[in-house]
Amino acid sequence: MYALKVMLLSVSLLLSSWLMAATQVRVVGLFPGAAVLNVDGQRKLVKVGQAGPGGVTVVSADSRGAVLRVDGVERSYSLSREYSDGFAEAQKKQLSVAKGIGGHYWVAGSINSQSIQFLVDTGATSVALNDEHARRLGIDYRVVGSPLQVSTASGTARGWRVKLDRVKLGELEVLGVDAVVLEGSSPTEALLGMSFLSRVGWKVEQDVLVLESKH
Incomplete structure (x- = not known):
């Protein structure tokens, strides 16, 4: 029983550490073939096929959303939404405009x-x-x-x-x-x-x- 408690505690600590270290990723701008990423507070315009801050790669992007590869896992992202230990709306509304x-x-x-x-x-x-x-x-x-x-x-x-x-x-x-x-x-x-x-x-x-x- 003691060994089981120790094992559960270790798993809990590892999970907590992973959640705290999870990359904070937001898509704050969408363009055909590119997306503006905010990764742990670092913002950059990243084109499809390229890697941005934190090694986050833009797999595809258009005006409706983007597919990003984060820590080897591909997920679909909408504009101004955040993935961390859950899924939540950004508190502030944002709009990104590329130079034309x-x-x-x-x-x-x-x-x-x-x-x-x-x-x-x-x-x-x-x-x-x-x-x-x-x-x-x-x-x-x-x-x-x-x-x-x-x-x-x-x-x-x-x-x-x-x-x-x-x-x-x-x-x-x-x-x-x-x-x-x-x-x-x-x-x-x-x-x-x-x-x-x-x-x-x-x-x-x-x-x-x-x-x-x-x-």
Whole structure:
């Protein structure tokens, strides 16, 4: 009986040590043929067939999920989920955006539940739209906005300051976002400025823009 208790205790200690040492793996970004991995706090963009931090290998990856080989075992991972001694949702919501055409970061999102493609611009103080964007999104800026003059690269433009009910990127959503609507075709792309970015955490790692909720 004593020998059995000692054996059970040894097995219990070994199991506890294994669980404590288990690699913490999260997939925080998904792209065709690549995934952004967070392994024990170390983040890296890893292409299919390559090994990332901790020797974790990306077997396959697309917009729906990734298959990773961790400690010789292949598992399917979804975005922003964690495998350790169990399966749990990441507490903070994250979105990873790979650098795109022209070295810029492009991200699909929505304004007031209407879809739109954003160009991330950390130099813009607020979300910026042209009048065609506003009309398509159903924003009656002349009624709900306040007029102002805006300095642009081509001179001074007339605009309106408005408040957007909600701006959403993936699972990241911010309510009551300041924006500017400019007359004419400038800016040609909807700009995601600091009125949104300052209300989420953001950083650039290895040409990947990482956005994260603050709570």
